[in-house]
Amino acid sequence: MLATDKPSTLKQTPLHALHVTRGGKMVPFAGYDMPVQYATGVLKEHLHTRAAAGLFDVSHMGQMTLRAKSGKLEDAALALEKLVPMDILALAPDRQRYAQFTNETGGILDDLMVANFGDHLFLVVNAACKDEDEAHLRAHLSDNCIIETLPDRALIALQGPKAADVLAEFCPEAPAMKFMDAGPHQVNGIACFVSRSGYTGEDGYEISIPNDQAEALTSALLDHPDMLPIGLGARDSLRLEAGLCLYGHDIDTTTTPIEGGLNWSIQKSRRTGGARAGGFLGSDKILAQLDGGAPRKRIGLLPEGRAPVREGVLLFADATSTESIGSVTSGGFGPSLGAPIAMGYLPSAQAADGTTVYAELRGQRMPMKVSPMPFVPHSYKR
Amino acid sequence: MTTLYTEDHEWLLIDGDVVTVGITDYAQSQLGDVVFVELPKVGRALKKAEAAAVVESVKAASDVYAPITGEVVAINDALAAEPALVNSDADGKAWFFKLKLADKSELDGLMDADAYKAHTA
Secondary structure: OOOOOOOOOOEOOOOHHHHHHOOOEEEEEOOEEEEEEOOOOHHHHHHHHHHOEEEEEOOOOEEEEEEEOOOOHHHHHHHHOOOOOOOOOOOOOOEEEEEEEEOOOOOEEEEEEEEEOOOOEEEEEOHHHHHHHHHHHHHHHOOOEEEEEOOOEEEEEEEOOOHHHHHHOOOOOHHHOOOOEEEEEEEOOEEEEEEOOOOOOOOEEEEEEEHHHHHHHHHHHHOOOOEEEOOHHHHHHHHHHOOOOOEOOOEOOOOOOOOOOOHHHOOHHHOOOOOOOOOOOOHHHHHHHHHHOOOEEEEEEEEOOOOOOOOOOEEEOOOOOOOOOEEEEEEEEEOOOOEEEEEEEEEHHHOOOOOEEEEEEOOEEEEEEEEOOOOOOOOOOO | OEEEEOOOOEEEEEEOOEEEEEEOHHHHHHHOOEEEEEOOOOOOEEOOOOEEEEEEEOOOEEEEEOOOOEEEEEEOOHHHHOOOHHHHOOOOOOOOEEEEEOOHHHHOOOEOHHHHHHHHO
16 A cells, blocks of 8 residues: 655755755655655644744755846846746836746646846746756747756745744844745845745745755754744645645646636736737637636635545536546645645536536545635735 | 454454454554545455555545455444544554455465564564
8 A cells, every 4th residue: 555666866955965864754756855744744744834834845946047138137028928928027126926838829838936136037937847948948038038047056935924933033134025025135144035925825935045055044944943844745735725736737738827717817918908918828829718718717626525536536517427527636635624625627617616516536426516715815925 | 362464554353253454553654644534335245455445644545455355344433533543543443344254264374463563674
């Protein structure tokens, strides 16, 4: 009933030794040897993050900068707007925004964060996509832009209601930042990039640290009594409760941002009738769906029983129909809710909140209710 | 009464022809926090190696296989209300089901406590 599979070619983050020392149970993830949990266990790590503060190593994610050859930020912003449906030109200095790289057919190549660092843009992309993202940027933007990856930087996230108090002891400016503020800050005397953001639905920060100082700073933060190291297991249950997409599961090249329910992330200026409407890869399809509706959409699902309903489970309109109408893309147990939760895709006509659909689980049809997300309210400091 | 173990980390408590089955403490420690257990119905005839129960931890779902052939004569209803019993008392209160032993020779290949300890070392 237990399987261990550990290819020998796994990469390590600069915090690998720290994870092992602190009892991290290491598993392969996106080509890296990463902690899925510590001795605390997934359930307690999850609840501790919601009650106090948790520290996550996300150094496997890709960090890169985008600079215009002209030296003007607006040229880099306009260049990036060819690859994302977001307004990058209006992104203010020291602010960050959620974005997606789209393809010609309106699918999503990756989702990412874009920050305005004054004279250049700072991007954080998913680990599994970072090489393809870099190639994509070089293929489309090299004429006007310089793309630089930052493999010499680690990335950690501090999440939870006490994250601000903890970080204030190391970075006095941190509490004054608002949700999605981002910029260079000294943290314990180390030159970091700090953003007030995260992937748990909680208040918190993401901190980019030079590799050679990552372990010292992370250890100092973990020595705070309110802080615990948190593994990938709780990271997944936290983001699922927060209704946040996991790339490669809830969104991918076969889903558009509209089907994925990410309409909110597309600013007016890039929509039909906006100042810079369209002009990004797949814009015809994406804007048509934004205006006229998408055939299917990503929805939250609450199983009526106690059994978790996981990724890949097929969904049916009723207890006996033979043709599935959708599937679960993420699912598990929500420790803060004390109940199973899931997300998946359904035809838009059958996706209204409160609709009952049936999951086929081990040969049985289990009723689930379409539910609004997030399952646990966000507590961002706006 | 004797306790025997499978390579799949189940324990079997043999009491005459009634065999109580659970998962070992080692298994629960590898699974992590258990949030759901699905048990077979009483009266179901299980064949050896057939999927009999499901344990869901926060991380994943795992099958529990019937370690021997036999009819299910009892299941542990307490696990439905309190799946975390599997973490706190895997070897005791968190038994899964009881089987009526059909073929005693099926017990021959199982491990005793010392052999199981060596298996997980």
